[in-house]
Amino acid sequence: MIASVLPTYNRAPLAFVKGAGSWLEAADGRRFLDMGAGIAVNALGHSNPDLVATLTEQAGKLWHVSNLYQIPEQEALADKLVAESFADTVFFTNSGTEAAELAIKMARKYWYEKGQPERIEIITFEGAFHGRSTGAIAAAGSEKMVKGFGPLMPGFTHLKWGDHDALRAALTDKTAAVMIEPIQGEGGIRVVPDQCLKGLRDLCDETGALLIFDEVQCGVGRTGKLFAHEWAGVTPDIMMVAKGIGGGFPLGAVLATEEAASGMVAGSHGSTYGGNPLGCAVGGKVLDIVADPAFLDQVNARAGFMRQKLEALVAAHPATFEAVRGQGLMLGLKCTCAPADVVNAAYAQNLLTVPAADNVLRLLPALNISEADLAEAVARLDAAATQLEQG
Incomplete structure (x- = not known):
């Protein structure tokens, strides 16, 4: 029997009830770090005041x-x-x-x-x-x-x-x-x-x-x-x-x-x-x-920080990641496996990412994300890659 919502998406079994900044809270109370920003939509994070x-x-x-x-x-x-x-x-x-x-x-x-x-x-x-x-x-x-x-x-x-x-x-x-x-x-x-x-x-x-x-x-x-x-x-x-x-x-x-x-x-x-x-x-x-130049300067600073962390992640997990792609805070990790596998492993670490073609995992955080949240996101990706590599 067809669902009341037309089933054109393979939706993750997650439902979010509120969010603030780069964090979302699921219906069951779990907090997720959002590195997808609604597929690059929530440019200033969730519930921006x-x-x-x-x-x-x-x-x-x-x-x-x-x-x-x-x-x-x-x-x-x-x-x-x-x-x-x-x-x-x-x-x-x-x-x-x-x-x-x-x-x-x-x-x-x-x-x-x-x-x-x-x-x-x-x-x-x-x-x-x-x-x-x-x-x-x-x-x-x-x-x-x-x-x-x-x-x-x-x-x-x-x-x-x-x-x-x-x-x-x-x-x-x-x-x-x-x-x-x-x-x-x-x-x-x-x-x-x-x-x-x-x-x-x-x-x-x-x-x-x-x-x-x-x-x-x-x-x-x-x-x-x-x-x-x-x-x-x-x-x-x-x-x-x-x-x-x-x-x-x-x-x-x-x-x-x-x-x-x-x-x-x-x-x-x-x-x-x-x-x-x-x-x-x-x-x-x-x-x-x-459009404020100071804000864009901050985006570039965050992007440099994030890319450095991701390059180190790739070096630490050659069995899972091949390279970093992109510019600014539109970054991708070329994966050795299907990106959906990494997305699912990241769910287990309470981290949200977005798959793309060519075996790429997209990272599209809010433009005003903090360095602390970026570092936490990479740490959770590290844990997800370790989980995949250990089977």
């Missing part, structure tokens, strides 16, 4: 009016994002998947309005994850994502990750855009080298193709800069963000230049809930905190 106060204040005033009217909180957050990024304009969504859908539409509509409707092809890369809508799975193209869900949306060219020759050959007069994650999350914490992002920007400039960055997981301070692409010194034409921008409240956005967004006019896109006063009030507070 600043976010609680902001949400509570806004909830007492106004929740929802729809985008039929001006929304001051939405305009304020858009102004902040424009001021802190390459973008000239922002559309708010409720999720990264919705942001991906708009990014795809925006790129194709741009060329349609330019009188080149044949430019519909969007180049994406093996290992990508852009969401689970029909458009987003067509963009990713992996068998795991698309099997059984055909017919798929056409107009995507899938390339091997890191194949520069194939990329150059694939860029034609039919190419609308190239869409890429500066760091693949679900794909196994694979970082696109700075020189490759620069080369990609140059290729798009040469051919006119739009460049779309998916920073749903790697953006909003996760790498030690507000947006991951800043490390390479390049900018996209369109960018998707979500996860951390709401600090736990469902919120996403598409950021774009005026030129890239020029095809999106009144009636070309919409959202009933997107950009509501509640979400945008919280998002505004998140951005106030995370």
Whole structure:
């Protein structure tokens, strides 16, 4: 008999009732150290007092009016994002998947309005994850994502990750855009080298193709800069963000230049809930905190501390771990076994982690996690690895 909650997840037998900072309390009273942060969502930890106060204040005033009217909180957050990024304009969504859908539409509509409707092809890369809508799975193209869900949306060219020759050959007069994650999350914490992002920007400039960055997981301070692409010194034409921008409240956005967004006019896109006063009030507070250079300096300091600890962990457990991957506080441990085995062993140590492809264990803690909690997390990973190695 099917469960009342559609069984599309293999859920761990854990139910949490409250949280504070980087710690969660289960229904049975056990305390867990959270190194997943709701898959990079709780950027400022659980029950952050600043976010609680902001949400509570806004909830007492106004929740929802729809985008039929001006929304001051939405305009304020858009102004902040424009001021802190390459973008000239922002559309708010409720999720990264919705942001991906708009990014795809925006790129194709741009060329349609330019009188080149044949430019519909969007180049994406093996290992990508852009969401689970029909458009987003067509963009990713992996068998795991698309099997059984055909017919798929056409107009995507899938390339091997890191194949520069194939990329150059694939860029034609039919190419609308190239869409890429500066760091693949679900794909196994694979970082696109700075020189490759620069080369990609140059290729798009040469051919006119739009460049779309998916920073749903790697953006909003996760790498030690507000947006991951800043490390390479390049900018996209369109960018998707979500996860951390709401600090736990469902919120996403598409950021774009005026030129890239020029095809999106009144009636070309919409959202009933997107950009509501509640979400945008919280998002505004998140951005106030995370965009502060002093906060980002702290993220980088914590990231350096954590990476040093993880490198020592890998050296101590070569039978379980092969290498450390990632940037900032978006780190991965390449495992010699299935990462699910390490996840389960970590549960026994009251530690929460996240599996990914390519035998990688993801570590995505709150950006304001303490060094003491990071050290404790690595100590528990050490105990989990010892447990695995002893059988």
